[in-house]
Amino acid sequence: MSTRHRTRITAAALACAAAATVLAASCGRGPSSQAAGGTGDAAEKVYVAPGQYDEFYAFLSGGFSGNMPVYALPSGRMLRDIPVFSQYPEKGWGYSEQTKPMLMTSYGFIPWDDAHHPELSQTDGVPDGRWVFVNANNTPRIARISLKTFDTEEIIEIPNSAGNHSSPFVTQNTEYTVAGTRFSVPIPQADVPISEYKGKFSGTLSFIKVDSATGRMAIAFQILMPGFDYDLSHSGKGPSHGWSFFTSYNSEQANTLLEKNASQRDKDFIAAINWKQAEKCVADGKAVVTPSRYYHNVMGENQIATSEVLTSTKVLTPAACPGMVYYLPTPKSPHGVDVNPSGEFIAAGGKLASVIPVHSFAKMMKAIETKDYEGEVSGIPVLKYDDIISCEVKEPGLGPLHTEFDDKGNGYTSMFLSSEVVKWRVSDCAVLDRIPTYYSLGHIMIPGGDSRKPWGKYLLAMNKITKDRYLPTGPELNQAAQLIDISGDKMKLLLDFPTVGEPHYAQGIPASLIKDNQLRTYALADNKDPFGSKSEKDVNVVRKGNRVDISMTAIRSHFVPDNIEGIQVGDSVFFHITNLEQDWDVPHGFAVTGAHNSELLIMPGQTRTIVWVPERIGVFPFYCTDFCSALHQEMQGYIRVSPKGGAPAIAFNAPK
Amino acid sequence: MNRTSRIVVAVAALALAILFVAPMWRVDLKAPQYPEGLGLRIWINQIRGATPNGLNSINGLNHYIGMKAIEPDQIPELRFMPYVVIGLVLGGLLVAGFGRRRLLYAYVGVFLAVALAGLYDFWRWEYDYGHNLDPTAAIRIPGMNYQPPLIGGKQLLNFHASSWPDVGGWAAIAAVTVIFAIAVLEWRASRSAARPVVAPAAVRGLPGSMLA
Numbered sequence: 001m002s003t004r005h006r007t008r009i010t011a012a013a014l015a016c017a018a019a020a021t022v023l024a025a026s027c028g029r030g031p032s033s034q035a036a037g038g039t040g041d042a043a044e045k046v047y048v049a050p051g052q053y054d055e056f057y058a059f060l061s062g063g064f065s066g067n068m069p070v071y072a073l074p075s076g077r078m079l080r081d082i083p084v085f086s087q088y089p090e091k092g093w094g095y096s097e098q099t100k101p102m103l104m105t106s107y108g109f110i111p112w113d114d115a116h117h118p119e120l121s122q123t124d125g126v127p128d129g130r131w132v133f134v135n136a137n138n139t140p141r142i143a144r145i146s147l148k149t150f151d152t153e154e155i156i157e158i159p160n161s162a163g164n165h166s167s168p169f170v171t172q173n174t175e176y177t178v179a180g181t182r183f184s185v186p187i188p189q190a191d192v193p194i195s196e197y198k199g200k201f202s203g204t205l206s207f208i209k210v211d212s213a214t215g216r217m218a219i220a221f222q223i224l225m226p227g228f229d230y231d232l233s234h235s236g237k238g239p240s241h242g243w244s245f246f247t248s249y250n251s252e253q254a255n256t257l258l259e260k261n262a263s264q265r266d267k268d269f270i271a272a273i274n275w276k277q278a279e280k281c282v283a284d285g286k287a288v289v290t291p292s293r294y295y296h297n298v299m300g301e302n303q304i305a306t307s308e309v310l311t312s313t314k315v316l317t318p319a320a321c322p323g324m325v326y327y328l329p330t331p332k333s334p335h336g337v338d339v340n341p342s343g344e345f346i347a348a349g350g351k352l353a354s355v356i357p358v359h360s361f362a363k364m365m366k367a368i369e370t371k372d373y374e375g376e377v378s379g380i381p382v383l384k385y386d387d388i389i390s391c392e393v394k395e396p397g398l399g400p401l402h403t404e405f406d407d408k409g410n411g412y413t414s415m416f417l418s419s420e421v422v423k424w425r426v427s428d429c430a431v432l433d434r435i436p437t438y439y440s441l442g443h444i445m446i447p448g449g450d451s452r453k454p455w456g457k458y459l460l461a462m463n464k465i466t467k468d469r470y471l472p473t474g475p476e477l478n479q480a481a482q483l484i485d486i487s488g489d490k491m492k493l494l495l496d497f498p499t500v501g502e503p504h505y506a507q508g509i510p511a512s513l514i515k516d517n518q519l520r521t522y523a524l525a526d527n528k529d530p531f532g533s534k535s536e537k538d539v540n541v542v543r544k545g546n547r548v549d550i551s552m553t554a555i556r557s558h559f560v561p562d563n564i565e566g567i568q569v570g571d572s573v574f575f576h577i578t579n580l581e582q583d584w585d586v587p588h589g590f591a592v593t594g595a596h597n598s599e600l601l602i603m604p605g606q607t608r609t610i611v612w613v614p615e616r617i618g619v620f621p622f623y624c625t626d627f628c629s630a631l632h633q634e635m636q637g638y639i640r641v642s643p644k645g646g647a648p649a650i651a652f653n654a655p656k
Numbered sequence: 657m658n659r660t661s662r663i664v665v666a667v668a669a670l671a672l673a674i675l676f677v678a679p680m681w682r683v684d685l686k687a688p689q690y691p692e693g694l695g696l697r698i699w700i701n702q703i704r705g706a707t708p709n710g711l712n713s714i715n716g717l718n719h720y721i722g723m724k725a726i727e728p729d730q731i732p733e734l735r736f737m738p739y740v741v742i743g744l745v746l747g748g749l750l751v752a753g754f755g756r757r758r759l760l761y762a763y764v765g766v767f768l769a770v771a772l773a774g775l776y777d778f779w780r781w782e783y784d785y786g787h788n789l790d791p792t793a794a795i796r797i798p799g800m801n802y803q804p805p806l807i808g809g810k811q812l813l814n815f816h817a818s819s820w821p822d823v824g825g826w827a828a829i830a831a832v833t834v835i836f837a838i839a840v841l842e843w844r845a846s847r848s849a850a851r852p853v854v855a856p857a858a859v860r861g862l863p864g865s866m867l868a
Contacts (some may be wrong), residue, residue, distance in 0.1 A: 521709065555795075556716055581716065582709030584692060631720070631794055 010036045013486045042494045043204045045485060048075040053515070056447050056508045059118040059132050060481075062086075062627055063502025066113045067385060068134055068145065074483055075448075076497035077141065084143045084152050085113035089598035093152075096600055097574070097609035098529070101305040102297045105139050105157050114138045115231075116165060117505040121174040125237040125343075125452030127511035131215050133168040140164030142177055142208060144215050149519050156217045159292035159313060160187045162164035164235040170210070172452075176220065176275065179206040180230035180246050187224065189290070199228035199254035204315075205246055206277055213606060216298070218626045221282050221314045222290075223325065224271065227253055229262070232273070232336050232402075236454050236619060238343030240361040242276040249333035251377070255284060255379040259590065262333065263352060269327040269377070272323070272339055272364065281321035286316035291473050293445065302528040303606050316405060326368060327377055328359055329385040336402035336443075340411065340426050341452050345390055347411055347426075349400040356393035356413055358399050358429055362398055363388045377502065391429035392446055396422045402505075404449030406456030412449075414441040421461060421484065423491060430573055432503040435491040437482050446486065447508030447582070459484040459491070462503040471497055479503060520584040522605030529607035531576035536560040540593045541652045554588035555580040556629040559622070562637030569614055575600075575622070578607040589625025591601045599629045614641040657755040658845070661838045668831040668838075669748020675741050678823035682706070683712070683804055686816040695813075696726070697822060698778075700737040703728045714786060721802055722793025723785055723811075733777060735803070748835065755802065757842050764839045767832050773865045780804050 048054050054072030057079070062068055066086030070079045087094035087103065094103045095109060103109055113136035122125040131153075132145045145151065158164050163182030170177045181203040184194050191201045203225040208217045228248035236243035250269045251456030254261030281287065289312050299305045318325040332350035339346050346359040366375075367388055375379045380473035406412070411426050419440050423433040424515050443462050447455040461484060466477040478498035483493040522536055533539050533553045539560050540551045548571050553560045559577075567573060577590045581604040590600040600608040614620070624635035642648065657665070679697035686705065687694070694713060695706035705711040705725060715725040728734055744767060751763045786803025789796075795813075802812050809818040820828060 217669040556720075583716070603711075634794075 002614065004451060020317075024606060026333070026347060042485075042492065043112045044075040046076065046483065046495045048072070048077070053147060054456070055509055055511060056446070056458070057511055057514055058445065058506055058508045059120070060462065060503040061118050061134055061507040062113045062500060063479075063504055064092040064114050065501030066115050066120060066136070066270070067501065068115060068132070069362075069500050069503075070150065071499075073460065074494060076481070076483060076495050078500075080150055080153065081500065082145055082150055084134055084145065085110075085115050085141065085155070087111040087598075090601065092598050092600040092608055092610065095598035095610065095650060097567055097611065098304045099299075100300060102152060102155055104295050104297055104307045105141065106159070106293045106295055106309075107139060110139050111142065112138075112576055113500075115143075115504075116288070118178065118507045119168050119170050119505075120451075120507045120509055121210070122451055123173055124169055125172045125241075127448055127451055127453075127507070127509045129346055129511070129517065130175075132507060133170065135164050135167035135179065135349060136197070137165050137176050137182070137225060139165075139388070140181075142179060142217065144147075144210075144217060146215075146531055147219075147345050147514050147565070148517050149183065151299070153347065154215065154217060155295075155297045156194075156208060156219070157221070157296070158206050158208075158295035159294040160208065160222055160290070160315070163229075166205075166230045166246050168208075169233045169235055171235040171244065171275070171452075172237045174210045174212070176207045177210055177217065178233055178235070178244055178245075179208060179245075179527075180204070181225075182229050182231060184229065184250075185229035188290070194255050194357075197227060198253045201253075201255075202558060203228055203248075203458070205230060205271065206274060206313075207244075207278065212543055212550060219294075219310075219313050220286055221278060221316055222279065223316045224315055226380070228249075228268070231334070234337055234339045234346075235275045236339055236343055236361065240339060240343040240346075242274060243336045243338065243361075244273045244275055246271045246273065247275075247330065247334040247337045247348060247352075249335075258469055266404045267329040267331050268333055269382070270330045270334060270346070271380075271655070272326045272328055272361070274324050274326075277324045278316055278321060281316055286320045286609075287316045288320075289313075290315045301358040301526075303522060304529060306496040313407065323368075325379050325380050328364065328365070328380040328388055329374065329382060330357055331355065331358075335400075338403040338411075338450060340405050340407070341454055343452070345426050347403040347413070351399055351401065351416070352402065354395070356396050356403070356411075356424070356429070357385075358392065358411075358426065359388050360390035363390065393422070393424045393429040393431060396424065396431060396604070397434065402444055403620065404444050404446040404447070404655075406452050407454045408456060410456075411487065412444060412446065412459055414444045416440050416464070419463075421459065422493065423486070426635070433489070433491050435484060435493060437461040437463055438469050438480055439463055439467060443505045445505070445506035446509055447510065447554065449508070455508070457485070457487050458494075458508075459486045460506060460508070461500065464502070512584070520604075521582050521604060524578075524580060524605040527578065527605055527607060529576065529578070529609075531574070531609065532607035533578045533580075534535060536655050539652070539654045541566070542648050543571075543650050546571050549576060550574065550652075551576045553578050553636075554590065554624065556586065557624070557631035557635040559624070559637045561588075561637065561652035561654045564650075564652045565640040565642075566647050567614060567639055567641050568647040569617060569641060570615065573614065573639070574609055575612060577602050579604050585630060587626050588628055590622060591625045593620040614639075617641050617643055657757055657760060657838075657842055661760075662752040662755050662837055663749055664750035665835055669745050669752065671827050672741055672745050672748070674827035675824040676717055676738070678827070679704070680822060680824040680828070681819065683819045686818075687814045698809040699734075699824070700741055701734050702731060703731070703734070709831075710827045717845040718785075720794045722790030722796070723802060724788065726785070729783070737774075744770065748831075756855075757846055760842060761837050764832075764836055767835065771828070771832060775806065778817075782806065 013635040019472040057074040058071040083093035105651040119133045120132040140161040158179045162185040165182035166180030168177040183204045187202045205223045209220040229250040231247045233246045250262035292526040296308045330348045331353035334348040374384045397415035397418040403413045445460045462483045463480045466480040483495040579602040602608045681698040777810035786801045804817040
């Protein structure tokens with residue numbers, strides 16, 4: 001820690017203490033710090049008039065919400081919360097029969113996860129607005145979300161992994177999205193003493209092929225790595241296209257109290273992966289087909305999700321594929337690894353480092369060519385730090401984490417401890433500007449800021465601590481985000497808004513690349529749900545043993561049928577509701593008393609199914625939960641439940 | 657008929673063929689909930705929504721007021737209108753080919769009669785949809801009917817309905833206007849040919865009879 005920083009922090013702490021005694025106000029939230037936020041013309045810059053559209057979509061990860069909220073910038077308006085890894089009763093996601101398979105894993109049905117890093121698909125290194133990927137950290141998975149429907153279309157489980165954090169960063173043309181183990185584990189899993197971490201635990205770095213036409217994912221190969229924690233990643237572009245970079249910490253290979261034991265070495269590593277070399281080795285049969293079991297879930301075009309269980313992956317070791325992996329020494333437990341738009345410079349955020357090292361790809365290639373290594377770790381060549389470094393950003397602040405880039409040759413790095421964004425010039429690492437954020441900044445996002453084409457107008461800072469930024473809401477507060485104008489020489493704070501879940505990374509893209517491609521309704525004529533009804537004449541109620549299938553329609557403002565009899569206590573009643581509407585933004589909802597799951601929210605043309613097991617006799621109402629029309633309150637029906645064995649025949653009303 | 661008249665009549669008659677590639681009439685409905693627009697496009701052989709599924713949406717809305725669903729398959733005019741239009745095109749070409757004035761006058765008469773009959777028929781359908789309502793409909797307003805205007809605009813509950821010719825309709829109107837004008841010019845030319853030293857005053861008069 002430099003003297004200058006220590007002085008600054010101490011001074012700030014003293015000022016806070018003084019303010020607290022004098023004003024009896026909480027620190028940092030007096031009028032003076034309010035003035036620090038926002039400039040005179042900030043309101044004008046973020047004001048998007050009613051009926052006008054924002055300039056950018058921003059996809060924020062929901063973090064521990066497991067989902068992906070979408071915001072509009074610069075206004076900070078929330079557009080949608082896309083259900084991904086977590087059950088979402090509001091939308092029936094993970095509750096309806098058609099969506100339940102999406103949350104299947106080799107561990108069974110998993111109702112929650114921790115979604116970290118959204119990543120837009122790219123063509124030629126530029127976000128193309130087709131899909132956004134996001135990783136599940138807890139039960140390792142990657143999801144692909146369509147930007148035509150803003151719905152999750154596919155989730156693939158990553159086997160031989162634990163803590164899928166360094167994911168799902170894409171290669172220049174979305175050839176691959178990647179995954180890595182934040183937590184090394186025995187691979188394959190085994191019952192071993194934890195103390196045998198060194199030697200028995202490994203990491204993997206996985207490359208998941210993305211079909212360029214459909215977006216469908218398939219695990220191409222996994223690279224078995226030494227047992228470090230693989231933290232974050234970014235892929236090369238331009239000259240570095242063909243390479244992917246993963247940070248690692250805990251090269252000490254500690255298995256307890258990592259906060260201390262994994263912070264001992266001066267330098268950990270960035271793993272540079274030559275994936276084109278890996279492809280060659282796989283083609284040459286160097287990979288070992290290894291048994292594993294993992295799920296691949298796809299939402300079909302028929303709007304029904306299916307799961308496939310896969311049973312092996314191809315595993316490559318660095319020893320079997322020379323030239324595939326190199327270690328770049330990087331100070332102090334590096335977190336983010338970010339490649340600048342030209343693809344030449346690789347910045348790393350050493351959480352505990354006093355500098356931001358910027359590696360040069362050209363120098364790295366030269367060092368590899370001359371085989372001028374510092375040594376080897378588990379057979380992986382370690383390059384010499386001094387040989388590959390382009391420059392170091394000196395005294396950037398404290399706790400550098402993540403770097404994004406603008407289109408003018410500058411990098412912007414988030415500083416967790418000193419709670420600020422620092423702007424620096426990539427060519428010579430000179431610090432140009434800094435701006436405080438509120439508080440403890442994690443990720444930052446510039447639209448296109450990790451691509452070849454940043455739209456360098458705004459920077460979104462996503463903070464971990466909120467404290468007094470908004471009206472208080474008890475012990476738990478939503479996370480805070482700040483929008484910063486980066487169009488000029490000096491950064492300016494424009495806007496401050498709360499976000500849902502815990503946004504880690506985010507992606508931004510001009511609205512023009514997405515907004516005109518939106519699906520408005522599902523074509524009823526194409527509805528292929530086996531229990532769907534294309535018209536009110538197709539409805540039916542059929543009993544098979546204890547199972548009753550009710551094919552029902554919904555259209556403003558009635559269900560058909562809306563009187564159903566002949567149900568018995570303990571039946572499994574499948575309500576298959578087809579929304580007959582073909583009009584934009586006219587979903588219908590469905591709910592029935594005592595359901596143990598959720599409502600259904602059915603888009604026009606869709607069929608969605610919920611299972612209801614009545615537990616008592618009586619007549620129970622069901623109704624539309626989405627205020628669809630002037631006579632929405634009339635959109636209701638009754639289902640009669642009789643004692644087991646004592647029910648009348650199935651009866652229902654419907655047009656002949 | 658002189659050469660120019662014959663060419664103009666032929667071109668105008670051919671212009672009617674636009675009715676096969678563009679709608680004849682448009683009915684647009686405006687309400688706050690439909691910023692993307694809602695409406696009907698009436699072709700000589702079909703009725704479509706102005707937006708995908710628009711017809712479906714209109715039928716869905718109309719069920720609240722008890723209006724019958726608009727089902728193009730149930731409208732016989734849509735089946736024979738294409739033949740009428742083909743007849744008018746061929747008729748125009750025949751008139752141009754023969755170049756006989758009497759044929760031209762007869763053609764203009766038939767054309768106008770067809771147009772007026774078509775408009776009347778359209779009005780009759782509108783009247784039927786607007787007045788023949790299900791007496792058990794959710795929304796019943798005594799004295800209210802939902803007949804859209806033949807031409808022009810009208811407020812119908814939360815919708816402002818407007819009805820105007822569409823591209824094909826304007827083409828037909830232009831065609832009939834041009835052919836009518838040619839008939840007038842030809843009639844005047846025939847008068848002046850009969851009496852070459854006619855006084856200018858006589859020219860000012862319009863034909864008393866189309867078939868003169």
